[in-house]
Amino acid sequence: MVDIGKVIEEIQRSASSAEAFRIFCKAVEQYGYDKVCFTLMTDHPALGLQAFHGFATSYPDDWMSHYMAQDYYSFDPVVYRCFQSPAPFFWDDAVAAQSRDPAKDDKTLLTSKKLMNEAGDAGLADGIGVPFVSMSGELSAVGLSRDRPVTERNYHELAEVALLGNAFHDKFLSFYASPTVPRMTDRERDVLAWSAEGKTDAEIAIILGVSAATVRFHWNNIFKKMQVSSKVLATCMAIRLGIISVQKPAA
Template identity: 45%
Template structure:
């Protein structure tokens, strides 16, 4: 990349986590990558957050749901490589690492290869991942992807992505520690709560008894207050920050 310093500064100037992630996404396009994901691979008590795959992501929503529903992290070669070794690596190297790991049976290796093919079919054919541990032993992972596999892998790009990911991680975590969202109204919390239960805008409007236009009005206010740009990210952030608590997460109190 011609002006790496300017790219770094654009991330460092971001005032909110999603802004930093947005700048990072713009930068990786210069390297031929389209999408990115920022995950907390392990629990992060330092920011009062548990492990969470896709805290910020532009990966296809259907793929993210499919990945989580099938607990793919259990045999995802990229996930395991992030846990084992800090630094940046090409996805293709992750499978090679598993093949040399005696703890992985042939059955698990087959499932790992199948997972990578499913990812390719979902438009995530090739990529780079970066494992970033902090001073408390917490591990974050950043991944970038492109829809086609490349045989000629650019090692210089790998070094740049590792540096840019470290900058994103530092800024993202710094923003997360200092960020204090504007308070949500009771109605906005109600919209988020129903969204967390999987309800559509039409269903929420019917349940609450207001128009869909009013629902959109509330979503726009929620986006501004939480500094996000879509409903999925807004709902995730609200749950992680305990601004809303879905029924499925409420403690059971027998009568």
């Protein structure tokens, strides 16, 4: 069983992007995913980075070279799904979604099928995708792969991997920016601190003696200040930037 909190702390303490990637890869390997590919799917002007497939990857070099030479990025159902939805997904769902799209012609579908077959031969038989979308619309994602198909879907594990992916994404890209610490109100820090303790919005509302609508109001302000759209990512950033600590706040 993976200790999620411990792994997130290790990622946050990493001294380089390479170390953050190594820790993330080691963690997801415990779920059976032994290969990882982190891609900037759109330009990230705030960081001065351009779109780049395999910005950090443990995929085989020969597969990456073949993938790019065949222009498979334009036909990849996993890439297609990342642009369609920010939710984590299993690869076979991405394949099914692309096949149902009436806008996709026969050439695209045939090339996609060829791509997935060749990926399986290269040891990338199955996997999951975890997209990340910033408030400014910048898109990136991690693809996690294994050498054999998943026999039974485990959505709990999918959620855990997505949580680890968000922590990795935040820390990895932090090495390419000079972060400024946004000014938070006491209530906003309270919301973030209790979120770090795993509390839901409803539980935070009870603890703080406010309505759930007020908690959502604070989250909206937090998102604007941090330029993120995920509570998990906002909480991870708050810990990394020293806005909150992992110790439980006073009720």
